[in-house]
Amino acid sequence: MNSFINLKYPLILVHGLGMRDDLKMIKYWGDIPEKLMEKGIAVYLSNQMAFHTIEFNAELLRDRILEILKETNSEKINIIAHSKGGIESRYMISKLDMADKVASLTSIASPHRGSSLANWVLEKANEKNALSFSAKILKSLAVWQGDSSPEILPAFRQMTIECMQDFNSRVMDSPMVYYQSYGGTINGKPYGLWADFKKKIIEECEGKNDGVVSQKSFEWANFRGIVKSSKGMDISHYEIVGLTHFTDFDAAEFYTKIVIELGEMGF
Secondary structure, X not given: OOOOOOOOOOEEEEOOOOOOOOOOOOOOOOOHHHHHXXXXXXXXXXXXXXXXXXXXXXXXXXXXXHHHHHHHOOOOEEEEEEOHHXXXXXXXXXXXXXXXXXXXXXXXXXXXXXXXXXXXXXXXXXXXXXXXXXXXXXXXXXXXXXXXXXXXXXXXXXXXXXXXXXXHHHOOOOOOOEEEEEEOOOOOOOOHHHHHHHHHHHHHHHOOEOOOOEHHHHOXXXXXXXXXXXXXXXXXXXXXXXXXXXXXXXXXXXXXHHHHHHHHOOO
């Protein structure tokens, strides 16, 4: 049996807020890129900044995709984007004249309607007069990762529920692009006290969530369902991209299935 996947267009993986995908010590996407390449897929990473605004990163993403299309002599590209990367991809498609160059956008645990966790963090930090100090710490982290001009607070504020409501009123999905979404939810186990704490904060406002983004928020366009491990275990915001390994979830297998389906759909 031929183990290669027939995908018409190349694939780019777009990372989210807080961590770049070009770090050598920690791989944002785990072994997903390598496993897909073994199947014959042309896989690229987005390399946008870890901490910056949607608009700024969307421009970097546009330039990266145009570079890939030129290199591969392709007309379009498939996007699989995690978390904030899905929002940046939507903006790029609709606001930067890229709809005719994107075949599909699969968003994974993206806060399409914002996250009450972002609201809570900004509110608590402001109450304790710790916004400036926290921003300085995160800026140092961003620079260490390779961000040349990080924008910490604007990046977080854009993920609040209010900011994403405004975003959605201005940024409409293109009928030229196929949009689908996935996400996970957790019950606190086996992810520990910190995950359970975040889950409860979001749960009070939005219901079921993955410890960062609620189900109500990551459901977008053609919602394909809640992701579980092979043993039916819950999948967190970071487990779903292979950044953490608390369950038997095989992230590479999950993304391989997504890509197979995209290929079968002619993308």
